[in-house]
Amino acid sequence: MHILGLSSGTKNGTSETLLKIALKEAAAASPDVTISFLRLPEVAIPGSEQPGIYDKRPALGANSLESIGQKIDDRPAVLEAILACDALIVASPIYTRQAAGVLKFVCDRTLGPYVDAAAVEKAIAGMKSGDPRFKDTNPEQRVLKPRVGALIAAGGATSVEWTSLALPMLHQSVFSLHIRVVDQMVARGVPNPGVALADEALPARAKRLGRNVASQLGKTFEEAEYLGDETGGCPHCRLNTIVVHGTATNDVDCAVCGAKGRLIVGDSGKIQVQYFKEPRTSVITMEGKRMHMEEIEIVARQTATSMADTEDARAEWKLMDQYKVELPSARAHAS
Ligand SMILES: Cc1cc2nc3c(=O)[nH]c(=O)nc-3n(C[C@H](O)[C@H](O)[C@H](O)COP(=O)(O)O)c2cc1C
Numbered sequence: 001m002h003i004l005g006l007s008s009g010t011k012n013g014t015s016e017t018l019l020k021i022a023l024k025e026a027a028a029a030s031p032d033v034t035i036s037f038l039r040l041p042e043v044a045i046p047g048s049e050q051p052g053i054y055d056k057r058p059a060l061g062a063n064s065l066e067s068i069g070q071k072i073d074d075r076p077a078v079l080e081a082i083l084a085c086d087a088l089i090v091a092s093p094i095y096t097r098q099a100a101g102v103l104k105f106v107c108d109r110t111l112g113p114y115v116d117a118a119a120v121e122k123a124i125a126g127m128k129s130g131d132p133r134f135k136d137t138n139p140e141q142r143v144l145k146p147r148v149g150a151l152i153a154a155g156g157a158t159s160v161e162w163t164s165l166a167l168p169m170l171h172q173s174v175f176s177l178h179i180r181v182v183d184q185m186v187a188r189g190v191p192n193p194g195v196a197l198a199d200e201a202l203p204a205r206a207k208r209l210g211r212n213v214a215s216q217l218g219k220t221f222e223e224a225e226y227l228g229d230e231t232g233g234c235p236h237c238r239l240n241t242i243v244v245h246g247t248a249t250n251d252v253d254c255a256v257c258g259a260k261g262r263l264i265v266g267d268s269g270k271i272q273v274q275y276f277k278e279p280r281t282s283v284i285t286m287e288g289k290r291m292h293m294e295e296i297e298i299v300a301r302q303t304a305t306s307m308a309d310t311e312d313a314r315a316e317w318k319l320m321d322q323y324k325v326e327l328p329s330a331r332a333h334a335s
Pocket of ligand 1: 009010012013014015016092093094095096097098154155156157158162163189190191192193
Protein backbone atom coordinates (compact mmCIF):
# COMPACT_ATOMS: atom_id res chain seq x y z
CA MET A 1 0.00 0.00 0.00
CA HIS A 2 1.42 3.34 -1.03
CA ILE A 3 0.72 6.79 0.42
CA LEU A 4 1.52 9.79 -1.75
CA GLY A 5 1.91 13.28 -0.34
CA LEU A 6 1.29 16.44 -2.34
CA SER A 7 3.30 19.38 -1.04
CA SER A 8 1.97 22.71 -2.30
CA GLY A 9 4.17 25.02 -0.23
CA THR A 10 7.72 26.13 0.28
CA LYS A 11 10.51 23.54 0.00
CA ASN A 12 10.98 22.23 3.56
CA GLY A 13 8.47 24.85 4.72
CA THR A 14 5.72 24.59 7.30
CA SER A 15 3.10 22.59 5.42
CA GLU A 16 5.71 20.31 3.86
CA THR A 17 7.22 19.59 7.27
CA LEU A 18 3.81 18.62 8.68
CA LEU A 19 3.25 16.44 5.60
CA LYS A 20 6.57 14.67 6.14
CA ILE A 21 5.71 14.04 9.80
CA ALA A 22 2.38 12.52 8.77
CA LEU A 23 3.95 10.38 6.03
CA LYS A 24 6.73 9.07 8.30
CA GLU A 25 4.23 8.15 11.01
CA ALA A 26 1.98 6.42 8.45
CA ALA A 27 4.94 4.41 7.14
CA ALA A 28 5.80 3.35 10.69
CA ALA A 29 2.34 1.78 11.03
CA SER A 30 3.23 -1.24 8.91
CA PRO A 31 6.14 -2.56 6.81
CA ASP A 32 3.62 -2.86 3.96
CA VAL A 33 3.18 0.91 3.80
CA THR A 34 5.44 2.84 1.44
CA ILE A 35 5.54 6.62 1.06
CA SER A 36 6.62 9.31 -1.38
CA PHE A 37 5.75 12.92 -2.05
CA LEU A 38 5.47 15.32 -4.96
CA ARG A 39 6.54 18.94 -4.58
CA LEU A 40 3.94 20.68 -6.73
CA PRO A 41 5.75 24.01 -7.28
CA GLU A 42 8.45 21.95 -9.06
CA VAL A 43 6.00 20.35 -11.51
CA ALA A 44 6.74 21.55 -15.04
CA ILE A 45 3.64 22.19 -17.09
CA PRO A 46 3.73 23.73 -20.56
CA GLY A 47 1.95 27.04 -20.20
CA SER A 48 0.45 27.43 -23.63
CA GLU A 49 -2.46 25.04 -23.48
CA GLN A 50 -5.91 25.66 -22.19
CA PRO A 51 -6.84 23.84 -19.01
CA GLY A 52 -9.61 21.40 -18.33
CA ILE A 53 -11.57 19.47 -20.89
CA TYR A 54 -10.07 21.38 -23.80
CA ASP A 55 -6.59 20.35 -22.83
CA LYS A 56 -4.85 17.33 -24.27
CA ARG A 57 -5.02 14.47 -21.82
CA PRO A 58 -1.47 13.79 -20.67
CA ALA A 59 -0.69 10.36 -22.10
CA LEU A 60 0.25 7.86 -19.43
CA GLY A 61 3.70 6.46 -19.81
CA ALA A 62 4.67 9.23 -22.19
CA ASN A 63 8.24 10.37 -22.02
CA SER A 64 8.33 13.37 -19.71
CA LEU A 65 10.39 15.13 -22.35
CA GLU A 66 7.65 14.56 -24.89
CA SER A 67 7.35 17.90 -26.48
CA ILE A 68 4.38 20.13 -26.50
CA GLY A 69 6.09 23.13 -28.04
CA GLN A 70 9.42 21.52 -27.02
CA LYS A 71 8.69 22.08 -23.33
CA ILE A 72 9.05 19.52 -20.58
CA ASP A 73 5.72 18.21 -19.35
CA ASP A 74 5.73 16.55 -15.91
CA ARG A 75 1.98 15.86 -15.94
CA PRO A 76 2.13 12.23 -17.09
CA ALA A 77 4.43 11.48 -14.14
CA VAL A 78 2.15 13.37 -11.72
CA LEU A 79 -0.94 11.56 -12.99
CA GLU A 80 0.85 8.20 -12.81
CA ALA A 81 1.94 8.84 -9.21
CA ILE A 82 -1.60 9.78 -8.18
CA LEU A 83 -3.21 6.81 -9.96
CA ALA A 84 -0.68 4.43 -8.43
CA CYS A 85 -1.29 5.50 -4.84
CA ASP A 86 -3.71 4.00 -2.32
CA ALA A 87 -3.87 7.14 -0.22
CA LEU A 88 -3.22 10.81 -0.82
CA ILE A 89 -2.25 13.40 1.78
CA VAL A 90 -2.56 16.92 0.40
CA ALA A 91 -0.69 19.65 2.27
CA SER A 92 -0.76 23.36 1.56
CA PRO A 93 0.21 26.67 3.08
CA ILE A 94 -2.59 29.20 3.46
CA TYR A 95 -2.09 32.04 1.02
CA THR A 96 -4.64 34.86 1.07
CA ARG A 97 -7.10 32.75 3.10
CA GLN A 98 -7.00 29.80 0.69
CA ALA A 99 -4.77 26.91 -0.26
CA ALA A 100 -1.83 27.70 -2.55
CA GLY A 101 -2.77 28.40 -6.17
CA VAL A 102 -0.17 25.93 -7.44
CA LEU A 103 -2.29 23.06 -6.08
CA LYS A 104 -5.30 24.17 -8.11
CA PHE A 105 -3.12 24.86 -11.15
CA VAL A 106 -1.60 21.38 -11.12
CA CYS A 107 -4.99 19.75 -10.46
CA ASP A 108 -6.72 21.76 -13.22
CA ARG A 109 -4.02 20.89 -15.72
CA THR A 110 -3.58 17.25 -14.75
CA LEU A 111 -6.78 15.84 -13.22
CA GLY A 112 -10.27 17.30 -13.72
CA PRO A 113 -12.74 15.31 -15.82
CA TYR A 114 -10.07 12.75 -16.77
CA VAL A 115 -10.14 11.33 -13.29
CA ASP A 116 -13.78 11.94 -12.39
CA ALA A 117 -14.96 8.64 -10.91
CA ALA A 118 -18.49 8.98 -12.34
CA ALA A 119 -17.14 9.79 -15.82
CA VAL A 120 -14.86 6.75 -15.75
CA GLU A 121 -17.66 4.55 -14.38
CA LYS A 122 -19.98 5.75 -17.18
CA ALA A 123 -17.37 5.20 -19.89
CA ILE A 124 -16.65 1.65 -18.68
CA ALA A 125 -20.37 0.81 -18.56
CA GLY A 126 -20.86 2.41 -22.00
CA MET A 127 -18.05 0.36 -23.52
CA LYS A 128 -19.36 -2.88 -21.98
CA SER A 129 -22.88 -2.27 -23.31
CA GLY A 130 -21.53 -1.44 -26.80
CA ASP A 131 -22.69 2.19 -26.64
CA PRO A 132 -21.07 3.73 -29.78
CA ARG A 133 -20.41 7.01 -27.92
CA PHE A 134 -17.76 5.23 -25.87
CA LYS A 135 -16.25 3.15 -28.71
CA ASP A 136 -12.99 5.09 -28.83
CA THR A 137 -12.71 6.05 -25.18
CA ASN A 138 -9.96 4.68 -23.02
CA PRO A 139 -11.16 5.05 -19.43
CA GLU A 140 -8.48 4.78 -16.76
CA GLN A 141 -9.71 1.93 -14.56
CA ARG A 142 -7.35 2.82 -11.70
CA VAL A 143 -9.45 5.91 -11.04
CA LEU A 144 -11.99 3.59 -9.40
CA LYS A 145 -9.49 1.96 -7.04
CA PRO A 146 -10.48 2.64 -3.39
CA ARG A 147 -8.42 5.49 -1.97
CA VAL A 148 -8.43 7.34 1.31
CA GLY A 149 -6.95 10.73 1.97
CA ALA A 150 -6.23 13.52 4.40
CA LEU A 151 -5.76 17.28 4.19
CA ILE A 152 -3.26 19.56 5.93
CA ALA A 153 -3.36 23.37 5.82
CA ALA A 154 -0.85 25.61 7.60
CA GLY A 155 -1.06 29.38 7.98
CA GLY A 156 0.64 32.19 9.82
CA ALA A 157 -2.62 33.61 11.16
CA THR A 158 -4.39 32.44 14.29
CA SER A 159 -7.81 33.77 13.27
CA VAL A 160 -10.55 31.79 11.58
CA GLU A 161 -11.20 34.58 9.04
CA TRP A 162 -7.65 34.35 7.62
CA THR A 163 -7.71 30.57 7.36
CA SER A 164 -11.34 29.65 6.62
CA LEU A 165 -11.11 28.85 2.90
CA ALA A 166 -8.10 26.53 3.11
CA LEU A 167 -9.81 23.21 3.88
CA PRO A 168 -12.79 24.00 1.61
CA MET A 169 -10.33 24.46 -1.24
CA LEU A 170 -8.25 21.40 -0.36
CA HIS A 171 -11.38 19.23 -0.62
CA GLN A 172 -11.76 20.25 -4.27
CA SER A 173 -8.45 18.59 -5.11
CA VAL A 174 -9.54 15.10 -4.03
CA PHE A 175 -13.28 14.62 -4.49
CA SER A 176 -13.28 13.87 -8.26
CA LEU A 177 -11.14 10.79 -7.64
CA HIS A 178 -13.69 9.72 -5.01
CA ILE A 179 -11.03 9.77 -2.32
CA ARG A 180 -12.53 9.33 1.14
CA VAL A 181 -11.08 12.03 3.40
CA VAL A 182 -10.50 10.42 6.79
CA ASP A 183 -8.78 13.33 8.53
CA GLN A 184 -8.10 17.04 8.04
CA MET A 185 -6.25 19.64 10.05
CA VAL A 186 -5.53 23.36 10.02
CA ALA A 187 -2.32 24.47 11.74
CA ARG A 188 -2.76 28.13 12.71
CA GLY A 189 -0.13 30.61 13.92
CA VAL A 190 2.72 28.81 12.11
CA PRO A 191 4.50 31.38 9.93
CA ASN A 192 7.51 29.07 9.53
CA PRO A 193 8.45 25.41 10.13
CA GLY A 194 10.40 26.34 13.26
CA VAL A 195 7.19 27.42 14.97
CA ALA A 196 5.45 24.22 13.86
CA LEU A 197 8.19 22.14 15.49
CA ALA A 198 8.62 24.34 18.58
CA ASP A 199 6.28 22.30 20.75
CA GLU A 200 4.79 18.83 20.54
CA ALA A 201 1.18 19.76 19.76
CA LEU A 202 1.34 20.20 15.98
CA PRO A 203 3.76 17.33 15.26
CA ALA A 204 1.53 15.13 17.44
CA ARG A 205 -1.55 16.17 15.46
CA ALA A 206 0.24 15.53 12.14
CA LYS A 207 1.34 12.11 13.43
CA ARG A 208 -2.26 11.29 14.37
CA LEU A 209 -3.33 12.25 10.86
CA GLY A 210 -0.67 9.93 9.42
CA ARG A 211 -1.80 7.05 11.62
CA ASN A 212 -5.43 7.70 10.71
CA VAL A 213 -4.64 7.44 7.01
CA ALA A 214 -2.60 4.25 7.52
CA SER A 215 -5.42 2.67 9.54
CA GLN A 216 -7.93 3.14 6.69
CA LEU A 217 -5.72 1.99 3.79
CA GLY A 218 -7.42 -0.42 1.40
CA LYS A 219 -10.91 0.35 2.66
CA THR A 220 -13.64 1.30 0.24
CA PHE A 221 -15.29 4.72 0.33
CA GLU A 222 -18.19 3.23 2.29
CA GLU A 223 -16.01 1.26 4.73
CA ALA A 224 -13.50 3.99 5.53
CA GLU A 225 -14.19 5.94 8.67
CA TYR A 226 -13.74 9.65 9.34
CA LEU A 227 -11.27 9.90 12.23
CA GLY A 228 -10.64 13.65 12.23
CA ASP A 229 -11.91 16.16 14.74
CA GLU A 230 -15.68 16.39 14.85
CA THR A 231 -17.02 19.76 13.77
CA GLY A 232 -20.75 19.04 13.84
CA GLY A 233 -20.79 20.17 10.24
CA CYS A 234 -21.66 18.66 6.89
CA PRO A 235 -21.80 14.84 7.07
CA HIS A 236 -19.71 14.56 3.89
CA CYS A 237 -16.89 17.11 4.18
CA ARG A 238 -17.37 17.74 7.95
CA LEU A 239 -16.94 21.49 7.44
CA ASN A 240 -19.23 24.35 8.39
CA THR A 241 -19.16 26.56 5.30
CA ILE A 242 -22.68 27.18 3.98
CA VAL A 243 -24.64 29.01 1.28
CA VAL A 244 -27.88 30.45 2.70
CA HIS A 245 -30.60 30.57 0.02
CA GLY A 246 -32.88 32.97 1.86
CA THR A 247 -36.00 30.86 1.18
CA ALA A 248 -39.01 30.57 3.47
CA THR A 249 -37.90 27.02 4.32
CA ASN A 250 -34.41 28.23 5.33
CA ASP A 251 -32.64 26.07 2.74
CA VAL A 252 -28.85 25.91 2.73
CA ASP A 253 -26.15 24.15 0.72
CA CYS A 254 -22.77 23.10 1.97
CA ALA A 255 -20.52 25.51 0.06
CA VAL A 256 -17.70 22.96 0.06
CA CYS A 257 -19.48 19.91 -1.38
CA GLY A 258 -23.08 20.85 -2.23
CA ALA A 259 -24.90 18.77 0.40
CA LYS A 260 -28.38 20.16 1.03
CA GLY A 261 -30.07 20.98 4.30
CA ARG A 262 -31.98 23.62 6.19
CA LEU A 263 -31.36 25.89 9.14
CA ILE A 264 -33.25 24.84 12.23
CA VAL A 265 -33.35 25.95 15.83
CA GLY A 266 -31.94 23.04 17.84
CA ASP A 267 -33.05 21.89 21.29
CA SER A 268 -30.49 24.14 22.95
CA GLY A 269 -31.92 27.18 21.13
CA LYS A 270 -28.89 27.36 18.83
CA ILE A 271 -29.31 27.71 15.07
CA GLN A 272 -27.87 24.69 13.28
CA VAL A 273 -27.92 22.99 9.89
CA GLN A 274 -30.03 19.87 9.50
CA TYR A 275 -28.55 18.08 6.48
CA PHE A 276 -30.93 15.97 4.35
CA LYS A 277 -30.08 12.34 3.64
CA GLU A 278 -31.55 12.63 0.13
CA PRO A 279 -31.04 13.84 -2.52
CA ARG A 280 -27.35 13.03 -2.36
CA THR A 281 -26.19 16.17 -4.13
CA SER A 282 -22.88 16.31 -2.32
CA VAL A 283 -20.16 16.05 -4.96
CA ILE A 284 -18.28 13.88 -2.51
CA THR A 285 -20.86 11.07 -2.98
CA MET A 286 -21.01 8.89 -6.12
CA GLU A 287 -24.68 9.86 -6.51
CA GLY A 288 -23.69 13.53 -6.57
CA LYS A 289 -21.03 12.86 -9.20
CA ARG A 290 -23.48 10.83 -11.31
CA MET A 291 -26.03 13.67 -11.17
CA HIS A 292 -23.34 15.98 -12.47
CA MET A 293 -22.61 13.60 -15.37
CA GLU A 294 -26.30 13.76 -16.36
CA GLU A 295 -26.22 17.53 -16.11
CA ILE A 296 -23.16 17.70 -18.36
CA GLU A 297 -24.76 15.39 -20.94
CA ILE A 298 -27.85 17.62 -21.13
CA VAL A 299 -25.71 20.74 -21.52
CA ALA A 300 -23.58 19.02 -24.20
CA ARG A 301 -26.73 18.10 -26.18
CA GLN A 302 -28.24 21.56 -25.86
CA THR A 303 -25.08 23.38 -26.88
CA ALA A 304 -23.77 21.00 -29.56
CA THR A 305 -24.27 23.44 -32.44
CA SER A 306 -23.42 26.74 -30.79
CA MET A 307 -19.70 26.76 -31.68
CA ALA A 308 -20.47 26.55 -35.43
CA ASP A 309 -23.39 29.00 -35.18
CA THR A 310 -21.33 31.69 -33.49
CA GLU A 311 -18.15 31.51 -35.53
CA ASP A 312 -18.50 35.06 -36.91
CA ALA A 313 -19.34 36.54 -33.52
CA ARG A 314 -16.33 34.86 -31.95
CA ALA A 315 -14.00 36.06 -34.73
CA GLU A 316 -14.86 39.62 -33.74
CA TRP A 317 -13.84 39.01 -30.15
CA LYS A 318 -10.57 37.40 -31.19
CA LEU A 319 -9.60 40.81 -32.62
CA MET A 320 -9.55 42.13 -29.05
CA ASP A 321 -6.26 40.24 -28.59
CA GLN A 322 -4.53 43.39 -29.87
CA TYR A 323 -5.09 44.84 -26.38
CA LYS A 324 -3.28 42.00 -24.64
CA VAL A 325 -0.28 43.08 -22.59
CA GLU A 326 2.80 41.66 -24.22
CA LEU A 327 4.92 39.84 -21.69
CA PRO A 328 8.72 39.49 -21.79
CA SER A 329 8.41 35.69 -22.10
CA ALA A 330 6.30 36.04 -25.26
CA ARG A 331 8.86 38.45 -26.75
CA ALA A 332 11.68 36.03 -25.91
CA HIS A 333 9.74 33.15 -27.47
CA ALA A 334 9.10 35.11 -30.66
CA SER A 335 12.75 36.13 -31.14
C1 LIG B 1 1.35 35.50 -0.30
C2 LIG B 1 1.13 35.02 1.10
C3 LIG B 1 -0.14 35.11 1.65
C4 LIG B 1 -0.39 34.63 2.92
N1 LIG B 1 -1.66 34.69 3.40
C5 LIG B 1 -1.95 34.09 4.57
C6 LIG B 1 -3.31 34.02 5.01
O1 LIG B 1 -4.24 34.52 4.39
N2 LIG B 1 -3.56 33.35 6.17
C7 LIG B 1 -2.57 32.78 6.91
O2 LIG B 1 -2.86 32.17 7.93
N3 LIG B 1 -1.26 32.86 6.52
C8 LIG B 1 -0.94 33.48 5.36
N4 LIG B 1 0.37 33.52 4.93
C9 LIG B 1 1.44 32.94 5.76
C10 LIG B 1 1.78 31.50 5.36
O3 LIG B 1 0.64 30.67 5.34
C11 LIG B 1 2.77 30.89 6.34
O4 LIG B 1 3.96 31.61 6.26
C12 LIG B 1 3.02 29.44 6.09
O5 LIG B 1 3.79 28.92 7.13
C13 LIG B 1 3.73 29.18 4.80
O6 LIG B 1 3.75 27.79 4.61
P1 LIG B 1 4.87 27.03 3.77
O7 LIG B 1 6.14 27.21 4.54
O8 LIG B 1 4.37 25.64 3.75
O9 LIG B 1 4.95 27.66 2.41
C14 LIG B 1 0.66 34.06 3.69
C15 LIG B 1 1.96 34.01 3.14
C16 LIG B 1 2.19 34.48 1.87
C17 LIG B 1 3.58 34.39 1.30
